[in-house]
Amino acid sequence: DAKTTQPTSMDCAEGRAANLPCNHSTISGNEYVYWYRQIHSQGPQYIIHGLKNNETNEMASLIITEDRKSSTLILPHATLRDTAVYYCIVRPRGNTGKLIFGQGTTLQVKP
């Protein structure tokens, strides 16, 4: 499975967009990019996933570069409740389904 690299921590002002980068330079053609987050003392929560096109849902947007070697998760209007650890995960299409988590990015949203 491809490895991902994320910054250890980031800050964001409340109400502003939070842009969380992820590097996955060894990604292969059949691998998806998934994002999960984990709020303190809770289980991880699915946010979004994509293959090569940009994706948007009610929680966030996912921008994947054309060469697919990196991606950015965008929370358009961060709130204090978005403070969490965000995990970028690369997962093969049609695989067993297990998720391989790295250490993620700790996002601190400040008032």
Add this chain to the structure above:
Amino acid sequence: DTGVSQDPRHKITKRGQNVTFRCDPISEHNRLYWYRQTLGQGPEFLTYFQNEAQLEKSRLLSDRFSAERPKGSFSTLEIQRTEQGDSAMYLCASSLEPRYNEQFFGPGTRLTVL
């Protein structure tokens, strides 16, 4: 609440004792996963079930660990002869695949081995 539930939420035990955790997945979800998370680290995959069949086990799952999903619904994870290194959060997740790709996680069981 129709989410994934886990019981107990907290467990304190003495080294050498056996413990068992239970996970109730979302109804009709065919896949069930167990993960372990230690402080400051991301969750690590332990094992997963497709209905009642255990299809993959991580090398992290030593022979002291056993998981079952007897009727393809709830699952149990047993740790025998617990060690202090077993102290962690044990997370359960379920999914309905291949229809949906997201895994829904429970709140976890925090195990402390004294």
